Amino acid sequence: MxxxxxxxxxxxxxxxxxxxxxxxxxxxxxxxxxxxxxxxxxxxxxxxxxxxxxxxxxxxxxxxxFDLNEPGPPKKRAPLDQEMYREKLAYSIIKHNYPFSYVEHKGTRDLHKFLHRDVKPITRNTAKADVLKIYDREKTILKEKLQKVNGRVCLTTDLWSSITTDGYMALTAHYVDENWVLRKKVLNFKVIPPPHSGKILAEYMINFLADWGIQKKVFTITLDNAKYNDVLVNCLSSHLRLNNVLVCDGDFTHVRCSAHVLNLIVQEGLKVIEGAIEKVRESVKFVRGSGARKYKFAECIHHLSLQCGKYVRQDIVTRWNSTYLMLDSALAYRKAYARLALVDSSYKSFPTEKEWARVETITELLKPFYNITTLFSGSSYPTSNLYFHNVWRIQMRIEDAINNTDNVISGMAKEMKKKFDKYWENYSMVLSFAVVLDPRYKFKVVEFCFKKLNMEDKVRKEKLDIIFNGMHKLYDKEYGIFSTTSSSTVKSSNTSVSTRDDLDGLESFTSEFKKVENEKSQLDMYLEEPELNRREELDVLQYWKDNQGRYPQLSLMARDILSIPITTVASESSFSIGGRVLSKYRTSLLSSSVEALLCARDWLFDLEGR
Incomplete structure (x- = not known):
């Protein structure tokens, strides 16, 4: 116009x-x-x-x-909800690890202005305040959820050193919610000034639990085998013992990280066989040494029509699982290495037939270790009923390898056995309970597994009794009829005369005494029922949810035991996210902001790797 x-x-x-x-x-x-x-x-x-x-x-x-460009009658333009706009910006910062300055980027502001002309740009300080507001709100919501958890809470914790060399302590809670779904939540990701002694870490842990209000709900804490963790558990147990909130006075509190123990066992064995795998390592280095060598090796693979689909892997010496993957892929291309030795005179590290046979035996021995470590460290955090028979499989493989005719393999297995006996001579008792609470196995699998091992009948019976008696102790003291009965003194509110009766409670005691005589506990009834088909897939938590009516108290015990984390992988997984939050480009980020960003991401998006 x-x-x-x-x-x-x-x-x-x-x-x-x-x-x-x-x-x-x-x-x-x-x-x-x-x-x-x-x-x-x-x-x-x-x-x-x-x-x-x-x-x-x-x-x-x-x-x-109004949208004036739209044809037809006038259409009202939707007003912008500025508060919602700011919250969505904060969500994107939390979820995708964007810097707070993201909101000040010209391209970002131009895009948002294009989408809605009423947008009011915000500064990085406003964005930070919005993130902290979301963190505080979600923390309050999670606190309320934890207070409503009927069962116990299991913990994992670990230390991490950031790019700025600051030490961070991650504390993660594991529990089964009201819908019988296993939950994992990062409670704290706090910077801890040195020294990192067990006593100091325990003080931080006690403060964390008090802040969340769950010190009376703690069941177990899963830790790696660092020496300071033993002190941490002792100090924490002593504190909780003062309030009489430890389960069975702390008999089952400390759980060792199974993945960490497996790593120690394998690393001990690899020290013995380092020479046996050196030629394979040198062969891989040779092939990956230049583009011409890679091309020549690819020609060898093509000529032999090898189609295994595996990469030629170089291992990292300090990571045994990478060594296993290197050996596994090398075996798949064994013939290609043989042909390369014929066509390339500069290739001098080709293993002999005897060395290849040894590599094959080593790989077969390490395969169950690799599979079980992968299972234990899975992102889905498996329930603890997987612990017992997988540790038993490890013991079986080691004992078989000790009898190997190859002295190198036998020596490797003997060193692994020493480390196994140090940590797992007596299987973790509370984690062993979990396989008994799997209705496909119960005590029969424990008896069967121990019978297959090379141990005397007396030793086997002692181990069975330890698990059997320990499970009954836990049930009777914490979940069975004795833990739910109490006597009360009746007092009249209508008179000032004391009506105390020294025999008050005799009737209820007699009733419970008869009940013990005439009725079996829910644990005994469960154990006497026939096992389910072990070959069928079973969601153990769903089974106990469905059987709450039949076993109301035992199901509570099963819920708590099955929520015990086998490894500390839940805490360790937060470290990779922490490395993205506190990257080399954000070293000046305050530790409080790091905790808010990481914890809020876990609570809102479950630490998605996106």
């Missing part, structure tokens, strides 16, 4: 008594006010404008309330 046209609109809008301007499709004329002042209100937002001097001011307002 030209300037003259606009002027004509302004002149004729009221002078002629007709509303010729387009704005009157969007504005309502108001009654003439004092002094003959004419006003009009926007039908979109209700804002009032003066109409005496023309309609240009109203035209400028139209795009804020």
């Amino acid at each position: 030209s300037g003259n046209d606009e002027h004509e609109d302004e002149v004729s809008s009221f002078g002629s008594g007709k509303h010729s301007s387009v704005v009157w499709s969007y504005f309502d004329k108001l009654p003439v006010g004092p002094g003959g002042i004419q006003k009009a209100s926007c039908t979109g937002c209700g804002k009032v404008f003066s109409a005496n001097s023309g309609t240009s001011n109203m035209k400028r307002h139209l795009p804020k309330c």
Whole structure:
């Protein structure tokens, strides 16, 4: 519209008594006010404008309330919810590890302004405040959820050193919620100034638990085998023991990380056989040494029509699982290495047939270790009923390898056995309970597994008795009928005369005594029932959820035991996210902001790796 046209609109809008301007499709004329002042209100937002001097001011307002480019009748433009816009920005920062300055980037602001012209840009400080607000809100929600958890809470914790060399302590809670779903939540990711002694770490742990209000709900804590962790558990147990909140006075509190123990066992064995795998390592280095060698090796693979789909892997000496993967892929290309030795005279590290046979035996021995470590360290955090028979499989493999005719393999297995006996000569008792609470196995699998091992009958019976008696002790003291009965002294509120009776409670005691005589405990009843088919897939938590009516108290015990984490992988997984949050480009980020970003991401998005 030209300037003259606009002027004509302004002149004729009221002078002629007709509303010729387009704005009157969007504005309502108001009654003439004092002094003959004419006003009009926007039908979109209700804002009032003066109409005496023309309609240009109203035209400028139209795009804020209406989509003028849309055909048809006028459509009201949806107003922008600025608070929601800021919250969505904060969510994107938390979920994708964006820097707070992301909201100040010109491209970001231009995009948001394009999407809605009412957007009000915010600063990095405002974005940070919004993230902290979300953190505080979600922490309050999680606190309330933890208070409502009927069962116990199991913990894992570990230390991490950031790129700035600051030590961070991650504390993770594991529990089964009201829907019988296993949950994992990172409670704290706090910077801990040195020294990192067990006593100091225990003090931080005690403060964390008090802040969350779950010190009376602690069941177990899973830790790696660092020496300071033994001190940590002792100090923490002593504190909780003062309030009489430890399960069975702390007999089952400390659980050792199974993945860490497996790593120690394998690393001990690899020290013995380092020479046996050196030629394979040198062969891989040779092939990966240049583009020409890679091409020649690929020609060998093509000539032999090898299609195993595996990469030629170089191991990291300090990571035994990478060594296993290197050996496994090398065996798949064994013939290709043999052909390479024929066509390339500079390739000098080709293993002999005897060495290949040894590598094959080593790989077969390490395979169950690798599979079980992968299972234990899975992102789905498996329930603890997987612990017993997988540790038993490890023991079986080691004992078989001790009898190997190859002295190198036998020596490797003997060193592994020493480390196994140090940590697992007596299987973790509370984790062994978990396989008994799997209705496909119960005690029969424990008896069967021990019978298959090379141990004397007396030793086997002692181990069985330890697990059997320990399980009954836990049930009777914490979940069985004795833990739910109590006597009370009856007092009259209508008289000041004491009505104390020294034999008060005799009737309830006699009733419970008869109940013990005449009825079996829920644990005994469960154990006497026939096992389910072990070959069928079974969600153990779902089984106990479905059988709450039959075993109301035993199901509570099963829920708590099955939520015990086998490894500390839940805490360790937060370290990879922490490395992204506190990257080399964000070293000045405050530790409080790091904790807020990481914990809020876990609570909102479950630490998705996106």
